[in-house]
Amino acid sequence: MSEVSGKVVIITGASSGLGEATAKMLAGKGAKLVLGARREERLRKLVDDIESSGGVATYKTVDVTKKEEVQALADAAIEAYGRIDVLVNNAGLMPLAPLDELKVEEWEQMIDVNIKGVMYGVAAVLKPMREQESGHIINLSSVAGHVVFPGATVYCATKFAVKAISEGIRKESNGQIRSTNISPGAVATELTDHISHKDSKQMADDMYDDAIDADAIARAVTFAIEQPGDVDINEMIIRPTNQE
Numbered sequence: 001m002s003e004v005s006g007k008v009v010i011i012t013g014a015s016s017g018l019g020e021a022t023a024k025m026l027a028g029k030g031a032k033l034v035l036g037a038r039r040e041e042r043l044r045k046l047v048d049d050i051e052s053s054g055g056v057a058t059y060k061t062v063d064v065t066k067k068e069e070v071q072a073l074a075d076a077a078i079e080a081y082g083r084i085d086v087l088v089n090n091a092g093l094m095p096l097a098p099l100d101e102l103k104v105e106e107w108e109q110m111i112d113v114n115i116k117g118v119m120y121g122v123a124a125v126l127k128p129m130r131e132q133e134s135g136h137i138i139n140l141s142s143v144a145g146h147v148v149f150p151g152a153t154v155y156c157a158t159k160f161a162v163k164a165i166s167e168g169i170r171k172e173s174n175g176q177i178r179s180t181n182i183s184p185g186a187v188a189t190e191l192t193d194h195i196s197h198k199d200s201k202q203m204a205d206d207m208y209d210d211a212i213d214a215d216a217i218a219r220a221v222t223f224a225i226e227q228p229g230d231v232d233i234n235e236m237i238i239r240p241t242n243q244e
């Protein structure tokens with residue numbers, strides 16, 4: 001299967017931003033979607049929108065820091081559609097602050113969502129993908145997974161980890177599981193809304209002046225999925241043309 005049409009795709013963090021844009025684009029191309037996030041109202045509305053445009057989607061609320069809930073999301077995909085072709089590990093948080101602020105709880109949150117959440121996703125889909133002898137895991141890393149910015153140490157650490165996880169999946173794929181690491185630069189979403197440190201928020205807002213639209217990343221995800229089965233797009237970095 002090389003096209004998007006008919007593929008069963010799970011997307012975490014589908015209630016806003018990149019996840020939502022990706023869901024809409026893939027639905028338009030005929031994917032069967034299972035959408036996860038914590039905000040149920042947003043997910044319900046998204047599924048309604050997709051269905052009223054003729055697409056196929058279902059949702060399940062999930063907190064990706066809880067491995068049983070991530071497993072239940074994967075189980076819901078099997079129950080609804082009988083297989084899992086693609087997991088888009090997209091849920092993520094970016095509460096930036098200098099280390100000296102000692103926002104240790106925010107460090108923990110980022111590690112729990114951005115790293116452990118991704119690994120729980122892998123744990124939940126690996127077995128069915130092995131049984132199918134095919135599958136595709138797409139992880140959202142970041143430019144911050146390639147370069148370390150002051151004030152973003154822990155976020156960068158989590159995104160470097162995501163990049164390592166993507167590479168590890170590829171190395172252990174046994175020719176069965178495609179692995180794509182997607183690294184966006186500044187994209188206009190709700191990601192910067194949760195920055196509690198005032199100066200970091202200002203820095204992010206300045207940087208996001210030139211942010212590109214979430215559709216740019218949805219197109220990248222779609223491109224990776226629609227390649228022929230023997231083609232594995234391993235890495236994409238997508239920056240605003242203006243970003244350093």
Ligand code: NDP
Nearest residue numbers: 013015016017018038039063064091092142187189190191
């Ligand atoms: P948004 O804040 O718009 O979306 C984040 C999504 O993650 C939401 O749907 C949110 O849903 C979900 N999420 C957060 N915590 C949890 C949790 N514990 N369990 C389940 N879902 C959760 O940001 P983006 O769309 O920009 O972010 C998507 C990904 O892209 C992230 O991994 C981010 O790091 C990455 N990225 C984004 C960039 C950008 O500039 N926008 C740049 C580089 C990477 P809910 O709150 O409903 O649970």
